[in-house]
Amino acid sequence: MPTHGDCGLENLSDRIDTRRIVQxxxxxxxxxxxxxxxxMEAVWQASLPTRADWRGWLDRALLILGAALICAGVIVFFAFNWAALHKFARFGLLAVALTALAGFAMSRPAVRAVARPMPGPDADTSAPPAIRSEAPPLACSSADLPGLAALGAAQILSGVLMAVIGQTYQTGADAWQLFAWWTVLAVPWALAARAAPHWWIVLVVGNVALLRYGSVNLGVGGMLELLFSADRAGGTMRILLAAAVAQLALWYALAARVSDFGFRGMTGPRLIGLLICGYAGWIGLLALVGTRLDELEPLMNLLLAGVALAALIAWYRWRDFDIVVLSFACLTAIGVIVTAVGRWLLAVTNDIGGFLLLTLIVVGLAAFAGSWLMRAWRSHVAGADATAEGTA
Incomplete structure (x- = not known):
């Protein structure tokens, strides 16, 4: 069975980030x-993707597309032939598909990590340290990618199985229970794959379950009310924000202790960071729209949104730098600030000039955020460069 999927999508993302830093x-x-x-030309060419890099990217892209199309085909097959299939035929077909995917993954060879040889006496060491450190210390076989794709397809079909059970027996279960059980069933496949993309699926499905649960069981009537009912959704959004923060802390704890199970790369933390930005931004907007700021709850919500965004920015600026999460956080902060200024302008004036001022504020905040992000990026690159030179 394929394990230790370091050659998957998470490693591709890290290589792209490394290439950008080098350039x-x-x-x-x-x-x-x-x-x-x-x-300059020689070392710049060394930082560009090679033909093998493009071939590997194309292999991964087509493999993911093929797995997605197979899963879509299974879903469409059941939807089109639902009335013609006996219930045991439905379960039997899904059982055969899941068994075949598991058997195919079991037949795949495990990833073999081969140490990258140290440069010999004839090796070119004239390149800058950042160029020399671009190559990963381990060169992994890509023979596990079909097996990993099969395990990912099995994760998706596990959700199809739960949907078929619910539709066949009309259990009356709410949609959040479907996604919750889907999350539970997706975890063993992710443990078997030991690759980050399979944990991304767990994150996405699990958070959909949380959203749906919040819209039904935490005092909010439906998904639209969860998003747009300022007087009822604030408490639910605070719970969802706390859950997202807990997920981020759990990811980093698992990455520090059991990274071999697939808790690697930055895409997982980026997904959770995007959730935190979304929840914090929505809490801030709910506090500003349709409420009175002289009440305690809107002020507490606005303060909570600011603290969450500030903590996220501080973590990804000075502790675990990531320009993507910082960009999300800056965009969210700009949205909340512009909404607050817009509310104040509408309260003090009805003149059209207020919208012009608001436009100038948006442009100014965007320029400031872009400049700050560029300085942060250059500072991070300079620090990485100094570290590379110190260890060279």
Missing amino acids: QALADWRAQGRLASQD
Whole structure:
């Protein structure tokens, strides 16, 4: 069975981030005169994706597309032939499909990690340290990718199985229970795969279950009321925000202790960070729209949104730098600030000039955020460069 999927999508994302850091470092060195123009072309070419990189990307993309189309085909098959299939035929077909996927994954070879050889005496060590450190210390076989795709398809078909059970026996279960049990069934497949993309599926399905549960069982009537009912959704959003923060803390704890089970890369934390930004931003907007700010709850919601965004920015700026999450957080903060200013402008004036002022504020905040993000990125690149030179 395929294990230790370091050669999957999470490693591809890390390689893209590394390539960007390398190219930014090269541009800075060229601007500082530390890299001659005749040397620039050679090291820049070394940072570009090779033909093998593009072939590997195409293999992964087509494999993911094929697995997704197979799952979609199974869903459409059941939807089209529902009335013609006996209930045991439905369960039997799904059981055969899941068994076949599991058997196929079991037949795949495990990933073999091969240590990258150290450069010999004839190796070219003239490249800058950031270039030399771009290659990963382990070169992984890609023979596990079909097996990993099969396990991912099995995760999706587990949800189809739960839907078929609910439709066949009309259990009366709410949609959140479908997604909750789907999450439970997806976890063993993710443990078997030991690859980050399978945990992304668990995250997405689990958070859909939480959203649906919040819209039904936490005092909110439906999904639209959960999103747009300021007087009823505030408490639910606070619970969802706390759940997202707990997920982020759990991901980092598992990544530190059991990373071999697939808790690697930045895509998982980015998904959770996007959730935190969404919940914090929505809490802030609910506090500003349709409420009175002289009441305690809207003020507490606004303060909670600010604290959540500030903590997220501080973590991903100084502890575990990630420009993607920082961009999400800045965008969310801009939305809340502009809404607050817009509310104040509508309260003090009805003149059309207020909208012009609001436009200028949006442009100014966007320019400030972009400038700050660029400085943070350059500072991170400079720190990575200094670390690489120190260990070279």
